[in-house]
Each structure stands twice: as structure tokens, then as C-alpha cells.
Amino acid sequence: MAATIDIKSLSKTFGTGPQAVHAFGPVDLTIEAGSFVSLLGPSGCGKSTLMLMVAGLLEASEGAIYFDGERVGAPRTDIGIMFQDNTLVPWRSVEGNIALQLELRGLDPKPYAGRIRDLLRSVKLDGFAARHPYELSGGMQQRAAFCQALVHEPETLLFDEPLGKLDAMTRESIRTDLQALWMTRRPTVVFVTHSIEEAVQLSSVVCVVTPRPGRIERTIEIDLPWPRDMEVKASPAFTRYVHDIQGIFRDYGVL
Ligand SMILES: Nc1ncnc2c1ncn2[C@@H]1O[C@H](COP(=O)(O)OP(=O)(O)OP(=O)(O)O)[C@@H](O)[C@H]1O
Numbered sequence: 001m002a003a004t005i006d007i008k009s010l011s012k013t014f015g016t017g018p019q020a021v022h023a024f025g026p027v028d029l030t031i032e033a034g035s036f037v038s039l040l041g042p043s044g045c046g047k048s049t050l051m052l053m054v055a056g057l058l059e060a061s062e063g064a065i066y067f068d069g070e071r072v073g074a075p076r077t078d079i080g081i082m083f084q085d086n087t088l089v090p091w092r093s094v095e096g097n098i099a100l101q102l103e104l105r106g107l108d109p110k111p112y113a114g115r116i117r118d119l120l121r122s123v124k125l126d127g128f129a130a131r132h133p134y135e136l137s138g139g140m141q142q143r144a145a146f147c148q149a150l151v152h153e154p155e156t157l158l159f160d161e162p163l164g165k166l167d168a169m170t171r172e173s174i175r176t177d178l179q180a181l182w183m184t185r186r187p188t189v190v191f192v193t194h195s196i197e198e199a200v201q202l203s204s205v206v207c208v209v210t211p212r213p214g215r216i217e218r219t220i221e222i223d224l225p226w227p228r229d230m231e232v233k234a235s236p237a238f239t240r241y242v243h244d245i246q247g248i249f250r251d252y253g254v255l
Helices: 047-054 094-104 110-122 138-150 168-185 196-202 236-252
Strands: 005-014 021-031 036-040 062-067 079-082 156-160 188-193 205-209 216-221
Touching (some): 005 047, 021 047, 021 216, 036 047, 036 196, 047 156, 047 188, 079 138, 094 110, 094 138, 110 138, 138 156, 138 168, 168 196, 188 196, 205 236, 216 236
Parallel strands (some): 036 188, 036 205, 079 156, 156 188
Antiparallel strands (some): 005 062, 205 216
16 A cells, blocks of 8 residues: 655754754645655755655654654665766676665565566566666666666655656656656655656656655646657646746746
8 A cells, every 4th residue: 555644844954053954844744655755846945954854864853754653764675766966886796786776674675576577568678677887878777777776676766866867758757757657656655856847748647745844835736748748748737837836946036
């Protein structure tokens, strides 16, 4: 079952005294089970800080996060995470890197061999299973990282600008894969992006984050048909969402 994530009066300040940086919050937000929620905001507004706190990798200064009512107090192993910079280790093959995510969770990779092959095929990396990361392009490495995030079949996925460094074509192709995955399996997805268009295309809900300290003042339900393919992206309704969100950022003075 996908989890509902409740964020209650959450804030984060780094450091103390005159050097303190109030990075994020306070924020209250409920991310419904099975929704695809984007956090869209300017650079430095605290999006990554929030993601780390949701993953249990960073302690909040105030407030708390709950997964289906259970307070996050330690790193969560039941989620899949993908960052802008991939976490592939250079000394393992692509397949070995994906298996590493299982091993780190105390799972035996053997029964997952078929799943790893299917995942690699789904991102067009079949044939590269035995290669090492340095033998892959940046886009291929990110596609391998996508498999890493999914291999243990997590019901919650945290993506922190996973497509930020990719070329436009690879980016569009992974967006399509991610959308298809979400439509079939309906995990809870939290997705950080700078791209208004990407947020509108992928999300059921877009949370607009203010400049630092990030607060979520607007949550916008995106009522467009799925899949959000080229045709939907060319529709007047899609353009209107993008235009309205651009207006919000213009009012914040960041556009
Ligand atoms: N470990 C840290 N120690 C001190 N300050 C930090 C730390 N991590 C983040 N910050 C500060 O917190 C603020 C928010 O950073 P964060 O990386 O969360 O922003 P972001 O919205 O993800 O930015 P970007 O979109 O550019 O990746 C920034 O001002 C940053 O300098």
C-alpha cells in the first residue's frame, strides 16, 4: 500500500546565532497515498532539505513527518530515492549497482534477477547490464539510477530533480517512463523540479514553494487527462496551468 505522508509544522534551520540559515518552513502538507506531488520552487528555497527530512536522512528543527501515522525518526529503507547526481558506485557493473540497493536493505538479489532485467529493458539499457558506470553516458547513468530507485518495489518514491542534468530527449523519455510507472503501480511520488512544464505534465498536485525560507502557499490540483502526452501538452488547458504558475513566480520576483 502506498503511504500517505503528513508534514506537520515542519521547519529547518541550519546552524545557530548570526550564522543561522532558516532554510525551510514552517510547512503543513498532506501528500495523499498514490498521488504524484511536485515541489516546484526557486533555487535555494529548501526543496532538497525537505526531501532529506522526508527520507529520514535529516532531522527537522521543528515539527514532524508521518508515514501513515508513523513518525519518521530514522532513514527509511522502504522508499526509493533518486537525486540529480546519481549514486552509482564506479567499481560495480550496472547490474551490480542495482543489486547493491537490495543488499543494503538486507535482501538477497538472486530472486530479483528477472526484475532487474525487466527494469533495464524498460529504460533501454538491456545489453549494458555488465558495463560499468564510466562506460555509460550521463543520461544512461541516470536511467540506471532510475532502476536503482525502483528495484525493491517501493510504494513511496522521492525524486530530487532527477532529470535536471539530462538532455531534452532523454528527459522526455524518462518522464514518459515515470508517468507510465505511476499510472500502473500508483506509488506515492514526491518530485522536486525547477521546471513548471515538467511539474504540470507529471503531477496530480503541484506545490508552489516560496523563495527561502520555503513555504507552501499554493497547492494546485492539475486536472488534465492521463497520460499527459504530446497532445495534452499542446492543449490550451495545459498552457493555462503553466501560465498561471509563471504568474505566481513573477509575483514572488523570481521570474
Ligand atoms: N547542510 C547545510 N548546512 C547549511 N546550510 C544548508 C545546508 N543544506 C542546505 N543549506 C541551505 O539551506 C537553503 C536551502 O537549500 P536546499 O538545497 O534545500 O534548496 P533547494 O530548494 O533544493 O535548492 P536547489 O533548487 O538550488 O537545489 C540554502 O540556503 C542552503 O544554503
